[in-house]
Amino acid sequence: MKYLIRHLGIWAVAIALCAILPVIFSSDYAISLLSQMGIAIIFSLSYNMILGQGGMLSFGHAVYFGIGGFLAMHGINLIAGGTLPIPLELAPLIGGLGGLIVGILFGWLSTERSGTTFALISLGIGELIAASALLLPGFFGGEEGVSTDRMVENTITPFDFGQQIEVYYLIACWMLLCIVLMYLQTKTPLGRVANAVRDNPERAAFIGYNTRMVRTIQFALASFFSGIAGGLFAINYEIITAEMIGAIPSANVLMMTYIGGIGHFFGPIIGAVLVTFMQLTLSGFTHAWQLYFGLLFVSMILWAPTGLAGIIMNHEPAWKAGLMKKLIPSYTRATLAALVMFLGIMTLIEINYHLSLSIHPKDPMSLFGISFKAQSPAGWIIAIALIAVGFFFFKRGKNEVKNSWMDVHQAIKTGGK
Amino acid sequence: MSALALKLRNVRKNFGSSSIINGLNLDVIKGERQAIIGPNGAGKSTLFNLISGFYQVSGGTIEMNGHNITNLATFRINRSGLSRSFQVTNIFPQMTVFENIRCGLLWSMGYKYSFWHLCNQVRHLNEKAEEILERIRMTQRRDLPAGLLAYAEQRALEIGITIAGDAEVILLDEPTAGMSMSETERAVELIRDVTENKTLLVVEHDMSVVFDLADRISVLVYGEIIATDLPEKIRQNQEVQEAYLGKETL
Amino acid sequence: MVEYLIFSVLNTLVLGMLLFMLSSGLTLIFSMMGVLNFAHASFYMLGAYFGYQITTVAGFWSALIISPLLVGILGAAVERYGLRTVHKYGHVAELLFTLGLFFIIEEGVNLIWGRNAMPNFIPASLDFPLFTLFNSEFSAFRAFMLLISVAIFIGLYLVLTRTRIGLIIQAALTHPEGVNALGHNVPAVFMMVFGGGSALAGLAGVIGGIFLITEPSMALTLGPIVFVVIVVGGMGSLTGAFVASLLLAGLQTFAVGLEYSLVDLLGIIGVTVNADGILRDIWRIQLSHIGPILPYLFMVLMLMFRPKGLLGKREN
Secondary structure (H helix, E strand, C coil): CHHHHHCHHHHHHHHHHHHHHHHHCCCHHHHHHHHHHHHHHHHHHHHHHHHHHCCCCCCCCHHHHHHHHHHHHHHHHHHHHCCCCCCHHHHHHHHHHHHHHHHHHHHHHHCCCCHHHHHHHHHHHHHHHHHHHCCCHHHHCHHHCEECCCCCCCCCCCCCCCCHHHHHHHHHHHHHHHHHHHHHHCCCHHHHHHHHHHHCHHHHHCCCCCHHHHHHHHHHHHHHHHHHHHHHHHHHHCEECHHHHCHHHHHHHHHHHHHHCCCCCCHHHHHHHHHHHHHHHHHHHCCCHHHHHHHHHHHHHHHCCCHHHHHHHHCHHHHHCCCHHHHHHHHHHHHHHHHHHHHHHHHHHHHHHHHHHCCCCCCCEEECCEEECCCCHHHHHHHHHHHHHHHHHHHHHHHHHHHHHHHHHHHHHHHHC | CCCEEEEEEEEEEEECCEEEEEEEEEEEECCCEEEEECCCCCCHHHHHHHHCCCCCCCEEEEEECCEECCCCCHHHHHHCCEEECCCCCCCCCCCEHHHHHHHHHHCCCCCCCCCCCCHHHCHHHHHHHHHHHHHCCCHHHCCCEHHHCCHHHHHHHHHHHHHHCCCCEEEEECCCCCCCHHHHHHHHHHHHHHCCCCEEEEECCCHHHHHHHCCEEEEEECCEEEEEECHHHHHHCHHHHHHHHHHHHC | CHHHHHHHHHHHHHHHHHHHHHHHHHHHHHHHHCCCCCCHHHHHHHHHHHHHHHHHHHCHHHHHHHHHHHHHHHHHHHHHHHHHHHHHHCHHHHHHHHHHHHHHHHHHHHHHHCCCCCCCCCCHHHCCEEEEECCEEEEHHHHHHHHHHHHHHHHHHHHHHHCHHHHHHHHHHHCHHHHHHCCCCHHHHHHHHHHHHHHHHHHHHHHHHHHCCCCCCHHHHHHHHHHHHHHHHCCCCHHHHHHHHHHHHHHHHHHHCCCCEHHHHHHHCCCCCCCCHHHHHHHHCEHHHHCCCHHHHHHHHHHHHCCCCCCCCCCC
């Protein structure tokens, strides 16, 4: 409690932000986007409890999200029927508890070894559950999935959840609660020891810890939060299908978390916001959004393995020393060059998509408001020229960035003495 | 005879067809500081790994304070009061020095797998950690990531983690290896200080450290203890001299 | 019944050898480099698409040779310019890199060939029934697939046992550090193994694309099964991969034909259950529907109780 009061500032900002955002961005589209971001943030943070904190690379985290979602869905149907006397607002908790129980079971089965063995077991369990979903239509609803109507009698708030904004506020409350709890968890004995087991399981055993037990509890707690996210998904969409358990959402949360950065608590939040935004907005503009997403992911692995949070935190010393202005010019130039290069790549991709996927490839396509024929060589030439120019300046820009970094580093070192 | 902290009887260990420990017997008396010496490849580290449960024995029994601990899981052996350091420094490099020590305390102070306490809020936990930092003289380094410490400091930190859990029996594997003369002196002083009223079993190559620290010395040759005695007796023991020490060493 | 058995065995062989062509490369890569290559099945898909494209221009026989070569070169390039860069960040980063590559290749295929399945047909020269048994035909193409797979199997065996590079690879399978110490050019060997494994996947793609289907989701369908094969077969064991390939192919081929549910099975041994209530879904599952989940069940159990796999030489 004392802790909360001391760090009240940042939480107050977070609460204010959650309250104000839907007022500023009040379109239906924006509110639905914000709702999805909230769910993705919980899901992604819960994933990082396993990957970032516990060092376990899971390919099956959507299992707990999905099972939580299905359980909550059945729960809501029971609430609507009057058999389950709990208010709708608490339905995500059903999902959470479901995730917890399944998490304890599968966690214990898969955490004896970490590393590749764990990764493969998680993949196997994920595929197993996803494949059996179609065998158990009673629970998973077969191909159509399970649906519900969230407008039930039993609520504790005056909301009837007929409007998306009401659902948004419910998601926001759960999200804030989950963020606080997950953050505090990193400060508990279990949270600390999970780090210890990740870094040095041998040593952890010699300070009295059963490493498998540590991993299992950490895993189960992560599954709990994942299940809550699934429950919120159920309320938000009012339908869930077996696809939500499968390999694709599991890979998705992994990529989202990694892009955000697994080394810092807030990394997955950035990742969830950015990736959800990309998925929703890009998928409206272009068929190729998954390709852009894949390219972003691979570029991050190649050049920024600490993720966005890592990049931000790398600049903390420079920021504190007031030297950011020394970095900005070179950053700007490199970014501009990268943008030019990306513009070229994007043009190529879009032309190709138009040729292969649109119904009438002969029709002119439009890109950035410019309309042209995909078959004409002009588009190709411009695209390739953009890539070449961008690449040239990007290489130069990269060196500049490197040099200005070294300057700043030097300045911090000498300034410190 | 005084009570035994450790009692090994007929302990054997084979890796495949090669036998490293052959029917070894060893007694460590409660409260003593015993050193194990022996030529390279005699099986000293293997012996430590057997006692601490890191390896499974191929035969024989190991008792600690009268309880059979043979082939128990490492964490169970640790919980029943035995703690060890490693030959290659074994700490949590990404955590701060303070957190390394605090992690070493969590289990023994009863915080176990708790996810309902906040480490920073538990005052006596933090006080105890500070106290140990003080004892291993690392208060200055408190907030540095352990991976950035100098080698000798990392060794000292590892000793700190090893004793943090308040184990009765402490195993140190070459605690002064790779240290300079002055560092070694400080390390010996530290070890003597932190093992006060505890049982210590130490493997060490540096003979000055061994004779300085140990109440009794055991000599391990080819997987067997060929002698256990007071330091001066070991110095004079003909068999030991032939088997291991050689004339020039003493 | 005899007909069913004979054809199931033949189909098992065809599918199993196809799986082996994929898994042999993957298991070599996995055990030598420690990289769980998610993009391996993507190379299989590329092989199929390249094969289709080359067939339309130059015919099947050219495709059979050129497509694997192209995929192999691509694989080597991926190792040289991608994996080697990521290597310093550890195995997790390497694995995630291949996962990203999987997505990019899938989307790239969409980008070039569209989302629909390709009309990838059996070449005319092999499109006839080789023999007829009990009214069922066994096509020449299947026999040809079998022939190629066996040839690859023998070729692989000879390369690994009779050539210098083969011996280095074998040594690296069991003692990866040792090979490094001996001063062999390990990065070059890695590149070759990765390229070679990719080429094998590409070859599997050329014939598998015709035998099964050529579509953008083919990598996602087959990828996890290949993982199961190398896990069940065991790290670093080509024989294991061979046995596991046949085993899994058999599992899938045979399970499809068995229309029994748990209730029926219990009925045989004289137990009747009330197939209603909360567990009714479970009682009514047909064995033929369990087929798709068996491999994963097998893999999970194997990892938990015998992580070495059937014939593996070491744990990870």
